[in-house]
Amino acid sequence: MSIKEEVVKNSSRQVIRYAFTAMDDILAAHHGEKWKQYRKRWTDTQNINELSNIPLYLLLELNSFCNLRCKMCKHADDNQSMERESMSIEVFDKIIRECRDLDIPSINIGTGTECTLHPKFNEIVEKVKYSGAIDKFFLTNGTTLSENMINRIFTGEYERVEISVDAATRETYEKIRVNGNYEKLEKMILKLIDEKKKRRMNLPIIRLSFCVQNDNIDEIDMFYNKWENKVDLIEYQKVSSYPSADQILEPKVTKCLQPFNRMTINYRGDIFACCSILYQDRFCLGNIRDMSIYEAWHSEKMNKLRNSFINGNLIQHCRECLVSVYGGVN
Ligand SMILES: C[S@@+](CC[C@H](N)C(=O)[O-])C[C@H]1O[C@@H](n2cnc3c(N)ncnc32)[C@H](O)[C@@H]1O
Numbered sequence: 347m348s349i350k351e352e353v354v355k356n357s358s359r360q361v362i363r364y365a366f367t368a369m370d371d372i373l374a375a376h377h378g379e380k381w382k383q384y385r386k387r388w389t390d391t392q393n394i395n396e397l398s399n400i401p402l403y404l405l406l407e408l409n410s411f412c413n414l415r416c417k418m419c420k421h422a423d424d425n426q427s428m429e430r431e432s433m434s435i436e437v438f439d440k441i442i443r444e445c446r447d448l449d450i451p452s453i454n455i456g457t458g459t460e461c462t463l464h465p466k467f468n469e470i471v472e473k474v475k476y477s478g479a480i481d482k483f484f485l486t487n488g489t490t491l492s493e494n495m496i497n498r499i500f501t502g503e504y505e506r507v508e509i510s511v512d513a514a515t516r517e518t519y520e521k522i523r524v525n526g527n528y529e530k531l532e533k534m535i536l537k538l539i540d541e542k543k544k545r546r547m548n549l550p551i552i553r554l555s556f557c558v559q560n561d562n563i564d565e566i567d568m569f570y571n572k573w574e575n576k577v578d579l580i581e582y583q584k585v586s587s588y589p590s591a592d593q594i595l596e597p598k599v600t601k602c603l604q605p606f607n608r609m610t611i612n613y614r615g616d617i618f619a620c621c622s623i624l625y626q627d628r629f630c631l632g633n634i635r636d637m638s639i640y641e642a643w644h645s646e647k648m649n650k651l652r653n654s655f656i657n658g659n660l661i662q663h664c665r666e667c668l669v670s671v672y673g674g675v676n
């Protein structure tokens with residue numbers, strides 16, 4: 347069976363992964379017992395009746411803007427006149443201090459927008475290691491990668507770097523990832539792979555992603571053949587489509603573990619209960635200037651949200667979110 351056939355056959359799954367290295371073994375060898383404990387705690391969050399004392403995974407949205415306008419993304423409609431906001435270093439430092447004090451194992455500094463466009467990204471990218479986290483990573487469109495930034499990824503001791511590509515040819519890439527430059531992106535991915543080899547490192551884990559849609563469906567195999575065994579991981583993702591308010595909203599899947607394992611903080615310092623791209627902002631817990639990560643994690647609002655999953659009495663925006671990701675039933 348070709349990769350395309352496999353991906354199409356499993357099109358109801360959110361992600362289809364092809365790993366070329368034993369990533370968990372690499373990370374366990376690197377971090378020893380601490381890694382194994384972290385993974386066990388992560389698995390344990392499936393027991394929603396026993397809450398972890400801290401979020402195991404913190405996502406940061408460093409800024410409000412992006413340089414691309416990818417067709418499937420909510421940022422496709424952003425316009426130039428929108429205010430471009432970035433997280434202040436003071437807020438970032440407070441978050442990193444709290445992460446260190448709480449011993450939060452996993453931090454992702456690139457979610458939602460394009461983190462590498464933060465005006466002080468070079469400073470931030472190296473500071474994350476002071477949190478003591480053992481699963482540090484970011485998602486990027488890769489268009490701003492440079493030799494300097496690649497070096498900082500190594501000095502920042504990242505466990506993972508995730509680059510969204512979505513195509514195997516320039517034509518398709520530029521159709522989906524509007525404003526992107528495919529040749530430059532490919533050159534920088536190869537540079538990152540090469541640098542890792544030169545340094546004889548097996549970290550960071552390099553993951554490339556491909557959001558499957560009509561424009562790129564015929565490049566699924568070409569993409570796989572191009573990057574197989576060059577990177578550590580390829581992931582084919584399902585595109586989420588957002589239901590309109592008048593759609594029937596009975597989600598097929600009614601469970602969500604996010605409030606039991608993670609929280610998100612955005613460029614303004616607002617703290618959210620999950621990392622849902624569209625729905626998180628309907629559930630703001632407060633601001634990091636006024637409350638700590640620990641307080642937000644144990645807040646009444648967060649516990650109410652968790653209880654909605656424990657009791658099976660989902661709130662409206664969670665219904666919409668689950669329908670957008672997993673589909674709905676009539
Ligand atoms: C929103 S982007 C932010 C990080 C960075 N700008 C990037 O493109 O990787 C994070 C991921 O969401 C994916 N994405 C965007 N819109 C999506 C959608 N409608 N459904 C599923 N994934 C989507 C992107 O392909 C990317 O891998």
Ligand code: SF4
Pocket residue numbers: 412413414415416419420421422458459460487510
């Ligand atoms: S690069 Fe990322 S954030 Fe920007 S438009 Fe594309 S998917 Fe969205």
Ligand code: SF4
Pocket residue numbers: 602603604605619620621622625626663664665667668
């Ligand atoms: S909006 Fe609700 S269902 Fe969606 S990720 Fe957040 S907590 Fe989970």
